[in-house]
Amino acid sequence: MNEGQIVLENVTKNFGGSVAVEPINFEIKAGEFLAIMGSSGCGKTTTLRMLAGLETPSSGEIRLNGERMNELKAHERETPLVWQTLALFPFLNVIENVEFGLKMRGVEKPERTERALKWLKRMEIEQFANRSIDQLSGGQRQRVALARALVTEPPVLLLDEPLSALDANLVVRMQSVLTRLQKELGITFVYVTHSQSEAFAMADRVVIMSAGVIEQIGSPREIYRSPASRFVAEFVGTNNIISGNIKEIKGNTMICNTAFGTIESKQEDRNTRHQKGNDVELVISADMIELSQEHTFSENEIQLQFVAEEFTGSVVTLYFEDANKNELIVQKQQREIEPLELTYGCQIFAHWNPINVFCLPDVKTE
């Protein structure tokens, strides 16, 4: 059997009466950068803590390299964790913090110091070796935490929102540090985050969790371009979710009646599962909608009124309404919309390619 390095099989976790994690199943391949993403309370941190042995699964099995590890205590595992708070020991200096794991494994002092120094050098903080933790900046502490976790050369590194306390530009820098480190070491990273940008920027695969259930597993691109459920579509990116009813299916083209009129969807595999007359939810990503001042006479075109905008750096989120006050969200680069000369209340035409319209698999049949 050729299974992944880490396997979770029907793993659940209850705290008292409340369920934190419903039965979940997934595999993590050796050398993979996997992100577990979800909003707070979705069970992502609990899942990570079960991998570290800090929580015991209520049922199910966790295997590492084919061996059951449910019963292994935290200190018997080789799954170091980087905490959200970093959890550096304030009573130890930088190098003593890094040496901690080696000391617990009975490595002699000279070797310990040598290996710890090697990691401090690698993280470019060797000049702070004898500093105390409270003399370091946020980014430097981050590096100490990474060095401390990696010094024992583990097969897996677990990270629990380690960048959430850093400011924005430092986050981007640490992201590249982390991805480069993961590529160089070739070990598995399991990274828990609520931030879509962190997960998508770094991970090979992303697991999306909500209320203790896995909503979707896939590459960032798959998840971004074809969300598997309404939850994912709302959670990831900015999507327009439009309810409709199937009017006609011709091959891989599906025509639906919606509040915006008929909308066409062209999808290779997904649309064949649906039947005429079904209620469906169509997803149009906000950045896949084109705008123009003039009629383009394309088939998928609607006339809208400009009602609001949200400016966040180079990307602008624009809010439009049709004559019946149905809202459509469009995301554009600032320089793209400048020629349109938008003013509040002005009329504009929006159109899109039907291959970028897809319907969610969870069909409302009843």
Add this chain to the structure above:
Amino acid sequence: MIFSNWLRRIDGYALTWRLPVIIWQVLFFLAPLVFMIAMSFFLVKNYQMKEAFEFVNWVKIFSKGYFWSSYGLSFGLAFLATITATCIAFPASYCLAFKLSETARRWAIFFLIIPFFTSYLVRTFSWYVLLAESGVINNIIGYLGIGPIKMLNTMFGTMIGYLTLTLPLVIILQTLSMASIDKNLIEASHNLGAGRVRAIFSVIIPSARIGLIIGALFCFILSFGDFVSPYYLGGSNPPTLPILIIDTTKSGQQWPRAAVIATIMMVTLMLVALSAIKIAYKKR
């Protein structure tokens, strides 16, 4: 000129609020202390104290062998009580801090405060019932064919008294300091390969260091100056320094010599407290 500058800098509002405390401290702490030190240089003639400035009392006390053996005994007993209390309190505090729920911990601390509601003297005397030659404990072990064991009027008795006085306080201080340790640090040590025992020594003790040392310091201060336990449970023989002070004042009105002993005790406690605080708050 300088004085008027200084006057102008005084904040009348702050001074008004602080004045009562300052007056209280000066009247009831500083003044008696100065008087005690001054008294240690006085002379006693015909059972009457005479104001003087002579070193004769200091020389007398320092040259007496019984003073030094008392000093050694007091220091040793207080030190032993400190070590014992710290070691007995630690497992109890560990359980209170980590094994109990928040509510249960609050109740436990409440129960630890209850002993302070009754007089220490009463609590000491209640040990009589248990420890006496015909007391409860000797009766019970008598049925088993052991004893009777002499527990009253021994150092064991003194130690029981010291612990009665100090143990609840030490447990409270240790529990509070351990309960406030960041749980992530303990988990991090497990995560990095430390079992339960190693986590205690490598994370919990260093993290709770201030509370542990302050608890021990209180134990030492209370035991070193305690008169009741060594007198009633320890049988006052050999005498500790507080008993020596009583004896000195009773025999021939030697208040100045008692003042010498008291001053030496104050200095000793001051040095112990300062070095304990220095160790507790030592920057790494």
